[in-house]
Amino acid sequence: MKKLFDARSALLPKRWGLDIDTDGALIHGGCRLVDVAQTFGTPLHVVNEQRLAETARRFLHAVDDLYPGKTSVHFAFKCNPVPGVIEIVRRAGLKAEVASEYELRLALKLGYSGRDIVVNGPYKPAPLLKLCLASNVRFIVVDALYELEELNALCEAERCEVDVLLRINPDVVPKGMNQGSATGSRKGCAFGLDLKGGEVVEALARLKRSERVHFCGYHFHIGTGIYLPDEYRRALEQLKQIVEHTHREGFVIRVFDVGGGFATMNSREMTARELLLYQGWERLPAGVPSRRDLTFGDFARAVSGGLHAVFGSGTLPELIVEPGRSIASSSQVLLLTVHRVKERSGLRKWLITDGGISNVTMPTYYEYHEVFLCDDARRPRSETVTITGPACFAADIVYRNKSMPAVEPGMVLAIMDSGAYFTSWESSFGFPRPAIAAVKNGRVRVIRKRETFDQMIERDVVYS
Ligand SMILES: Cc1ncc(COP(=O)(O)O)c(C=O)c1O
Incomplete structure (x- = not known):
């Protein structure tokens, strides 16, 4: 029987892998978050090493157990290109998926062999292609x-x-995906060869004539935050004809790469409708887990079923998967300090913090993340507030109309699930970029230092 979401547990920090001490303070990886914030300053990302490693291993095992053929899992660097994070994921057994020259250089520098790297992206200038060839990457x-x-x-x-x-x-x-995330849409996204427009057939014809570029298989990536596993099956079933055509043309499909996109369970992309309501009318979605909890096994089963449907009784290809958010999102929290509380009677209350979409929380523009009060997670949510960032810029918001407990200046907020796309999106906007700490068994280590004011201007050239 399918496990149904239990509304009563929705806001229990346990769901996020957090504990609460006797004073109600939040504990992450054995460390009191308010103490970590005090020691290292905020904004601060805090990565739970053990949770990250376990998530990565669970993903690996689910794919391996449920797909009968060979499998490889490549972590999508773009989602969290922080060496200290990648190192944890790599030790858990994941390979690399990169989408820029920077990411490729990073993967090589971190010790990945070219054979463990898949290179993606719509922008591959000559220097990137040359580096791919020189480093002998597995697939472009x-x-x-x-x-x-x-x-x-x-x-x-x-x-x-x-x-x-x-x-x-x-x-x-x-289903439900906002257009900005729908990378498998023919009209909405430039990525990939246009199946319906005949580009895949044309590519095969050209590959047949090429003596140096060798066809090994197919790839797609249909979006991010996908919470219906059957969408993978549906996408795969669309490819039955092209797979048959490929075989008729004498090619062997050795590999099938289904990209990433698996949803996380404790934060989520807003649907197109929710995004409209939120950005247009400030109606923030009510909560996070508005669906049943899914496991990596659910996704792996759907992908496996889809590939069986397409390949029938023929030989199954090696399966490559490129997860990003489902690996990194839920192990990281972002700590912000409330600088001041400002109120206009009868109108609105603002929590002015040191991080907003201008510098560290860009994903909160289009994703829903839970926010906890680190000082006392048991306080009832009694108020509706707007949480802002520090910039002198009206759009520098974390969330509008968020239900929160009473909060006083100096208290620390935890934006949950900050492990995917937060660091990739961050910008200075007048403030140094944040540090990142990793916690494990009550110990903390810094894996990225806070940017200094000097570093913020060191690229500039001033002519006198
Ligand atoms: C080609 C490709 N693979 C994998 C990913 C990772 O997706 P996600 O973080 O949703 O798992 C992305 C994300 O944009 C992508 O473009």
């Missing part, structure tokens, strides 16, 4: 026909060969 995922030509010319010039996957845009938009 071809995003467009022109990229195939560029790669061919480059391989001719360098007298080398390369294995590629073709990224297909299957024209599938997962």
